[in-house]
Amino acid sequence: MKENFLILMDFTRRLYKSRYMLRMLAVRELKASYAGSAFGLLWAVFNPLVYLVVYGIVFGIFFRSTPDPVYGTESYFLFLLCGLVPWQFFSQTINSSAGTLVKNFSLIKKAVGFPAEILPIVTVISNIISHLISLALLVIVVAFSGGLTPFAFLILAYLLLTAIFSIGLGWIISGINVFLRDVEQMLGLVMMGWLFFTPIFYSPSFVPAKYLFIMKLNPVYHLVEGYRLALLTGRALPPADFVYFASVSVITFGVGGVFFRKLKPWFAEFCR
Amino acid sequence: MTMETVIKVKNLSKKFRRFSSAGDAMKEFIHPFRKKYHNEFWALKDVSFEIKKGESVGIVGRNGSGKSTLLQILCGIMPPTSGELAVNGRIAALLELGAGFHPQFSGRDNIYLNGALMGFTKEEMEEKFQSIADFADIGDFIEQPVMTYSSGMFVRLAFASAINVNPDILVVDEALSVGDIGFQQKCLHQIESLMEKGVTLIMVSHDIHIIKNYCTQALYLNRGGLVAQGDAETVTEAYLKDFFASQHKTLGGTGTVGWKKERSGKASFGTGYGDICDISLQCGDEERDVFGYGEAVTAKVTARVRETVKNPDIVIQLRDMRGYPVYGTDTLAGGVAFPPEDRKNGVISASFTFEAALAPGSYSIVVGLNDHVSDTIVIAHDKVVGALNFAVMESVKKFHGVVDLKALCLRGEPSPEEVKNIESRLPAFSGKEDTGSKALNTAPVYGEYDIGEEGLAAALGKSPTPELLLELVRLSRERFGWFTRQETRAVEIPWIALAAGEVAGLSVLDIGAGVSPLPLYLAQKGAAVTTIDHSEIIRVPGKGQKSWDEWGFLDYGRLDSRIRSRNEDILAVDLPEGSLDRVYSVSVVEYMPASVRKSIWRRVARWLKKDGVLLLTVDLVPGTGRLWNYSMGRIVEDEKAHGDLEELEAELTGLGFQKEESRFIRGLGNSRVDVCMLRLVRGR
Numbered sequence: 039m040k041e042n043f044l045i046l047m048d049f050t051r052r053l054y055k056s057r058y059m060l061r062m063l064a065v066r067e068l069k070a071s072y073a074g075s076a077f078g079l080l081w082a083v084f085n086p087l088v089y090l091v092v093y094g095i096v097f098g099i100f101f102r103s104t105p106d107p108v109y110g111t112e113s114y115f116l117f118l119l120c121g122l123v124p125w126q127f128f129s130q131t132i133n134s135s136a137g138t139l140v141k142n143f144s145l146i147k148k149a150v151g152f153p154a155e156i157l158p159i160v161t162v163i164s165n166i167i168s169h170l171i172s173l174a175l176l177v178i179v180v181a182f183s184g185g186l187t188p189f190a191f192l193i194l195a196y197l198l199l200t201a202i203f204s205i206g207l208g209w210i211i212s213g214i215n216v217f218l219r220d221v222e223q224m225l226g227l228v229m230m231g232w233l234f235f236t237p238i239f240y241s242p243s244f245v246p247a248k249y250l251f252i253m254k255l256n257p258v259y260h261l262v263e264g265y266r267l268a269l270l271t272g273r274a275l276p277p278a279d280f281v282y283f284a285s286v287s288v289i290t291f292g293v294g295g296v297f298f299r300k301l302k303p304w305f306a307e308f309c310r
Numbered sequence: 311m312t313m314e315t316v317i318k319v320k321n322l323s324k325k326f327r328r329f330s331s332a333g334d335a336m337k338e339f340i341h342p343f344r345k346k347y348h349n350e351f352w353a354l355k356d357v358s359f360e361i362k363k364g365e366s367v368g369i370v371g372r373n374g375s376g377k378s379t380l381l382q383i384l385c386g387i388m389p390p391t392s393g394e395l396a397v398n399g400r401i402a403a404l405l406e407l408g409a410g411f412h413p414q415f416s417g418r419d420n421i422y423l424n425g426a427l428m429g430f431t432k433e434e435m436e437e438k439f440q441s442i443a444d445f446a447d448i449g450d451f452i453e454q455p456v457m458t459y460s461s462g463m464f465v466r467l468a469f470a471s472a473i474n475v476n477p478d479i480l481v482v483d484e485a486l487s488v489g490d491i492g493f494q495q496k497c498l499h500q501i502e503s504l505m506e507k508g509v510t511l512i513m514v515s516h517d518i519h520i521i522k523n524y525c526t527q528a529l530y531l532n533r534g535g536l537v538a539q540g541d542a543e544t545v546t547e548a549y550l551k552d553f554f555a556s557q558h559k560t561l562g563g564t565g566t567v568g569w570k571k572e573r574s575g576k577a578s579f580g581t582g583y584g585d586i587c588d589i590s591l592q593c594g595d596e597e598r599d600v601f602g603y604g605e606a607v608t609a610k611v612t613a614r615v616r617e618t619v620k621n622p623d624i625v626i627q628l629r630d631m632r633g634y635p636v637y638g639t640d641t642l643a644g645g646v647a648f649p650p651e652d653r654k655n656g657v658i659s660a661s662f663t664f665e666a667a668l669a670p671g672s673y674s675i676v677v678g679l680n681d682h683v684s685d686t687i688v689i690a691h692d693k694v695v696g697a698l699n700f701a702v703m704e705s706v707k708k709f710h711g712v713v714d715l716k717a718l719c720l721r722g723e724p725s726p727e728e729v730k731n732i733e734s735r736l737p738a739f740s741g742k743e744d745t746g747s748k749a750l751n752t753a754p755v756y757g758e759y760d761i762g763e764e765g766l767a768a769a770l771g772k773s774p775t776p777e778l779l780l781e782l783v784r785l786s787r788e789r790f791g792w793f794t795r796q797e798t799r800a801v802e803i804p805w806i807a808l809a810a811g812e813v814a815g816l817s818v819l820d821i822g823a824g825v826s827p828l829p830l831y832l833a834q835k836g837a838a839v840t841t842i843d844h845s846e847i848i849r850v851p852g853k854g855q856k857s858w859d860e861w862g863f864l865d866y867g868r869l870d871s872r873i874r875s876r877n878e879d880i881l882a883v884d885l886p887e888g889s890l891d892r893v894y895s896v897s898v899v900e901y902m903p904a905s906v907r908k909s910i911w912r913r914v915a916r917w918l919k920k921d922g923v924l925l926l927t928v929d930l931v932p933g934t935g936r937l938w939n940y941s942m943g944r945i946v947e948d949e950k951a952h953g954d955l956e957e958l959e960a961e962l963t964g965l966g967f968q969k970e971e972s973r974f975i976r977g978l979g980n981s982r983v984d985v986c987m988l989r990l991v992r993g994r
Contacts, residue, residue, distance in 0.1 A: 059426040062419060063412075070414050142412065149410020150385045150403045150481075151427050303389040306382065307326065 106241035135208030158208030187272030206294030322393035368521035399478030757792030822898030
């Protein structure tokens, strides 16, 4: 335990030392993900809109879903958008984290002293930046529908917790992916399941009460719920839920860090 | 100064695990009881060494011997399986064709990234950026993503950013082979200056010359084990020896081929009218397949031909490792014929002896058997490619390329016209001269009276003994700062040196020595030399030597203690009877009146032992036998009184000398005189 703690300390110290590199890599990754596209960062806006239209028509019009009155809005599209934007941040982060080590094998194999741990962090940071753009869209839409309160700032806390969680998860997934390329393939399926078992298309109240506690084990549940409550009603997550969300994020970060550190020596050997 | 250890490696081993599937690898890493899912491969086994600060260490070994693995472990990119590793200092590395670059980053970004990896801040890197970009010299590409680079540009950038960030330890893995020659030179130069600054260099290269030139130490790895370590010269030689030996095995060379008809594995073809039966390589009587530089190699070929093959011709060709022909010849060219009546049951054999004046490396021999039906029609009856392989070992002799043509290298003397022409054609050198390397450019300048390189080249071309002449020229230039430009001397002086024969232990007299390399040369050969010269001009060694000419009295004793020099009139000198073995005089006696000359002969006859040798060179009026009678701007005496060659010879034979040899130098270059060289032996 103490050893793991020391690993974590050293880990954080090195992260701090690498901040300049972190920034360079993040800017680069952001540029690379939109390189060659005419609209560039605008895709951060188009993307959720397209999903919004598709899911909105299917679930809102065909299935006639309506949001729980608890959210204080009758618009399914607004309800859906408040769930889609944070989900997309999470899912895109995890999807691009998986391959980041393999993609940067030249650095891992040949750059002496390269801190591979920053690569999943870089992914998270660059995704936060595009997320902030879609978030701007979301806030504008909510503001026009008249429900915005100062409590909306709470979403930044949820965003931070999700970032911490994603980094931890990113370390684990990208690390495993070096040895087992199936991870990237499998991830598509896992993320689809995750999407449906997170209350994005539906309100948590639709879920039978006896299964709800299982649903709540999912930290993204709290991310989505937190965004909706803060933006649409100006309320915070229940304290117990918040504590759980925060604990899972920090624990995942810690476990992921130690796990990554233990795999790291073998990366150069297995990255091909 | 204490020698600080920067890298210490103790019992280092690296095991690669080979998994049958990627899943197995994952399973093993997370298995709570460390179950083994792999089979093992030891890339490094129990390697120990130390590297001190400022050392440069080359790592040699064949492919797969663990060199790159070792470097990767030293750089901390891979962990060792067991053993200790301590690295003290900042490492910059060029591993396997380039540093760790982000392919999508521009050259500029990668330079910054690399700097960040080395622990520099953005500001520090901004200062260094320009010098790195200048060194890489890839122009606008510096702003392009490195994935668009050619491999050469990639290495340029990698090298530039690795060496310009002040590493303590520079690790280079075979990276230089990619850049063009100009860039390679630039890199090697930079490496040298880093070494001067005390940077520790660790380098893997298959170019043994680079290792020898740039490394003081070397490690030789074979199959993961450290076979040898120590000074670069010894270790690389050990490696080369093993390399050639093993290459021989794989190529199938054994020294002797008593091969069967099938000749499995060797390309051959034939018509059935004749075939090559045997080939062997020998040095002396010993069969071998490894030779030293310059050794005499004899290839013996035995073939069998049918009666109808009228004019068989055995051909051999040497090919280098890449298969390029290096040299070839055949029996016909060598003037060897095999008429049918001389053949014993159709079996013929020939040997080719050649000097292994070849670069170190592996060579193969192709043997062929042709029939020269006529001048134009040649039928190939058999040809065996790769019949034998042999190796030539590294030698002290340095030359470039494959074959040593033994060029004679001389300094040239540009004519004033040439100099003028070049000055008018080319601009003056621009930029400031690097004073550090200036010393290298100052070639020795010889005195005014020196023969000059052009004259020497001409003389060497005509000389029957160019090596002896060169030795005398070298001796003279070394001791006096010049060798006489008097054209005939280049013939006379070596002739005397040669005609004097074996002089060790003999006493030799030089009459009218002047300033000449001969007394020094003979003394070096072990003679006790006395020189007599009555000149008023006194030459003091070390004083104004560059303006000397060959006249004057020089006290040779000050240059070589085995020589006695007397500044006296020879007629006033008395030496014990029969005390001399050799007497010689280079173009002296003809400048004396006949009477003086004759009294000199009488003395010489008395001083010389029986069978003692008198060597004379005498200037003659061109195209005649008349002795030259013009000296120091005046006529010595009239032609008649001065005499001719016949009279001179008669004077000597009258005293009991027998003429053994006479040679003439007539019409040499611009010489105003002809010369006769006489070798006489005192009889009676």
